[in-house]
Amino acid sequence: MTPHAAASDPVLPPDITAHARDLGPLESPLIWLTAAGAAVAVLAVTIALAHHRRARRWGTAGAVTLFLVAAVTAVNGYVGYVRTPDDLRRLFERGSGAADAVGMLLDDGIDEPDAAPDSAAAPHPGPASSSDHIDVLSLPDPAHAVPSGENYVILPPGYTDPANAARRYPVVYLIHGYPYGGPLDWLTSGAAPDTLRSLETEHVIAPMITVSVDLTAGTPSKDWEGVDVPGGPQLETYLAKTVVPAVDHRYRTIPDRRHRALGGMSGGGFAALNTGLHHLDEFATLVIALPYDDLNNSIGILDGHAGAIATNTPRRYLPTMAFPQPIAVMLAVGTGAPTDVATARRIADALHRRGQEAVVHSEHGFNHTWHTARATLPYLLAFADEHFRPTNIPAS
Structure with a gap:
């Protein structure tokens, strides 16, 4: 069988390709960097106030939560799964119970x-x-x-x-x-x-x-x-x-x-x-x-x-x-x-x-x-x- 001639890769306008490569607002590295920075700051304050039981408890919980937010948003920034608040809303709406309720709260009622x-x-x-x-x-x-x-x-x-x-x-x-x-x-x-x-x-x-x-x-x-x-x-x-x-x-x-x-x-x-x-x-x-x-x-x-x-x-x-x-x-x-x-x-x-x-x-x-x-x-x-x-x- 005779091989087919090689196909060509389409040449597209630069503005289209640049837009397709752009990060969405929820993919920005600033999100996880900010969360990680805040987690470090809270952890530092918690250590400084370690002798206060309530401050230690709340500070530890806050630091862990912020580290989790940093980790999740860093992974999302790498994978590119959730680009916009509307993407986030649709993701929550796939779930049930509390997740679906959050999705409904985020719903702006348009583009359905x-x-x-x-x-x-x-x-x-x-x-x-x-x-x-x-x-x-x-x-x-x-x-x-x-x-x-x-x-x-x-x-x-x-x-x-x-x-x-x-x-x-x-x-x-x-x-x-x-x-x-x-x-x-x-x-x-x-x-x-x-x-x-x-x-x-x-x-x-x-x-x-x-x-x-x-x-x-x-x-x-x-x-x-x-x-x-x-x-x-x-x-x-x-x-x-x-x-x-x-x-x-x-x-x-x-x-x-x-x-x-x-x-x-x-x-x-x-x-x-x-x-x-x-x-x-x-x-x-x-x-x-x-x-x-x-x-x-x-x-x-x-x-x-x-x-x-x-x-x-x-x-x-x-x-x-x-x-x-x-x-x-x-x-x-x-x-x-x-x-x-x-x-x-x-x-x-x-x-x-x-x-x-x-x-x-x-x-x-x-x-x-x-x-x-x-x-x-x-x-x-x-x-x-x-x-x-x-x-x-x-x-x-």
């Missing part, structure tokens, strides 16, 4: 996703004009052991304008990480709405529908990796055969493989690679951040089933895989994570040897975190856009 219509045949209603309009498409699928599925559908500006009533759009599906990930992550930590808006405003990409898929099977703490689990949730089938048809039915998509891309980050990146390679008839483009090509520590979910393990290990099957239809793949990594870099190059090389298009995009100094996923998302979406439209036709 709207529930999609219950009837599969009903058209999307939406407002008179659409800018960052987001639907919640609830798709439980008990037949595939998926008890719930809150999929977030980001509609492009102008989707509901009467002038665009006949216009159809390509679709990018994005999968969250594992474990403890969820479909809201691409809207918060991944900043997908902001990235789409900036790319579309500067005419880097044509308008597209983006779907953040729920592959948690109702248990976000489980490291499902988006596979069809023997005796458990059939998440790959749920995505390809339940979510995709539902989105095509309820929204004005271009319902063919060429106008459909699948992506994700970390565990979601594995799910995108594995599912995309299994469903070449559904997806022509894969856009993956922080990729890997085997289950590693997550292999336990397959409970030793040799056939399932082989089927869900791209590192094994990709080198000899047949491609009745071509696929284009972009793999995005941070140079601060050498394992990610080596994995991305291994996947790309395997694809090239099978005659497929693949490119590796690297962000200097970034690691295996949401910072990298967020910083590389503009490149991933631009890559998808290039493959949605005919060659040499610019976005408009």
Whole structure:
């Protein structure tokens, strides 16, 4: 098989890439440095007043609390999971009891996703004009052991304008990480709405529908990796055969493989690679951040089933895989994570040897975190856009 010509890494406006790399207000190192400094100060005062029992007790509690705040915010600053107060509010609302109550107190009542219509045949209603309009498409699928599925559908500006009533759009599906990930992550930590808006405003990409898929099977703490689990949730089938048809039915998509891309980050990146390679008839483009090509520590979910393990290990099957239809793949990594870099190059090389298009995009100094996923998302979406439209036709 003749190797495919090397794909190109999209070149983007500097303001878009700089914005994608920016830290959110809750990621600033000033937060944990301030908390750590305050903890040291309180501890020093506590030591000086050690002969006062009450001062010692309260001072010790205060210092420990501040050190914990410093540790948590330092980790968050590194990982990039909670960027803004709104991200924090959404995180609290995932919990129950006191955590959910805190989330409600932080809720400003705006920018909430709207529930999609219950009837599969009903058209999307939406407002008179659409800018960052987001639907919640609830798709439980008990037949595939998926008890719930809150999929977030980001509609492009102008989707509901009467002038665009006949216009159809390509679709990018994005999968969250594992474990403890969820479909809201691409809207918060991944900043997908902001990235789409900036790319579309500067005419880097044509308008597209983006779907953040729920592959948690109702248990976000489980490291499902988006596979069809023997005796458990059939998440790959749920995505390809339940979510995709539902989105095509309820929204004005271009319902063919060429106008459909699948992506994700970390565990979601594995799910995108594995599912995309299994469903070449559904997806022509894969856009993956922080990729890997085997289950590693997550292999336990397959409970030793040799056939399932082989089927869900791209590192094994990709080198000899047949491609009745071509696929284009972009793999995005941070140079601060050498394992990610080596994995991305291994996947790309395997694809090239099978005659497929693949490119590796690297962000200097970034690691295996949401910072990298967020910083590389503009490149991933631009890559998808290039493959949605005919060659040499610019976005408009």
